[in-house]
Amino acid sequence: MQSINSANATNPTELDAWFDQRFEKKLAEREACHVPSMTIIATKGTLDMAYPPFILASTAAALGWDVSIFFTFYGLTLLKRELDLKVTPLGNPAMPMRLPNGPDWLRGKELKIPTSLMANLPGFQDAASSLMKKGMREKGVASIDELRAMCVEADVKLIACQMTVDLFDWKRDEFMDGIADWVGAASFLPIAQRSDVNLFV
Amino acid sequence: MQSANATLDARELNCPLPILKTKKALTGLNPGKVLTMLASDPGSVKDMESFCQQTGNELLESSANGGEFHFLIRKA
Numbered sequence: 001m002q003s004i005n006s007a008n009a010t011n012p013t014e015l016d017a018w019f020d021q022r023f024e025k026k027l028a029e030r031e032a033c034h035v036p037s038m039t040i041i042a043t044k045g046t047l048d049m050a051y052p053p054f055i056l057a058s059t060a061a062a063l064g065w066d067v068s069i070f071f072t073f074y075g076l077t078l079l080k081r082e083l084d085l086k087v088t089p090l091g092n093p094a095m096p097m098r099l100p101n102g103p104d105w106l107r108g109k110e111l112k113i114p115t116s117l118m119a120n121l122p123g124f125q126d127a128a129s130s131l132m133k134k135g136m137r138e139k140g141v142a143s144i145d146e147l148r149a150m151c152v153e154a155d156v157k158l159i160a161c162q163m164t165v166d167l168f169d170w171k172r173d174e175f176m177d178g179i180a181d182w183v184g185a186a187s188f189l190p191i192a193q194r195s196d197v198n199l200f201v
Numbered sequence: 202m203q204s205a206n207a208t209l210d211a212r213e214l215n216c217p218l219p220i221l222k223t224k225k226a227l228t229g230l231n232p233g234k235v236l237t238m239l240a241s242d243p244g245s246v247k248d249m250e251s252f253c254q255q256t257g258n259e260l261l262e263s264s265a266n267g268g269e270f271h272f273l274i275r276k277a
Contacts (some may be wrong), residue, residue: 063226
């Protein structure tokens, strides 16, 4: 396209063409220096549901994005100094149940017992949790501690919901170091408003 | 073939660790230097393409050898 000199553009058609050219150029400039951003709202505190926010946040940070996670309700458990996360088959019918150990005929087979029944067995939740952690180690999946540390290292902002802390009578010293802020919804929403991606987990 | 300035062994690691460790390894390199990355996660083939596209680092080579994947990345 022929370049248009604004000084020579006297009629509306030429001015329009000049503006379109400038506008395209400015948009491209803005696009080039735009840092993508993501906000995540983490509301669950179980071992399985701890993964999506930390995996997505650490990966986005590796891609050079600005990332904030707002931890609220049970999600705040993920910021405790000592993590002791569990997974439960209760209300979780899609959870596959396989024995990693035992005789050949049983090992690796999916157990066809409804999770609603398994959930009632004493000690089952602990067993299921340690089996899942074991499986993750064997498959080279990072632990939540590891992913969380990588998020901190990559400057992911970990934001705690102050209302939840009050609600459950938690103390701030029960939580990890490096929490960016202790705030409410009104402080988080403006960050979410400006972000390109917002996820609720 | 391009010779590498550093090597990262991310075999036996699963998503997103190969990407996170690649990012870390690149941070320690000067621009223009080349990192070799080894992975066993089949997802890493598409993930490395996307990572390089997003971060502006150049994916010089991506090859598969049995169950292993080799990548050469030039730091931007």
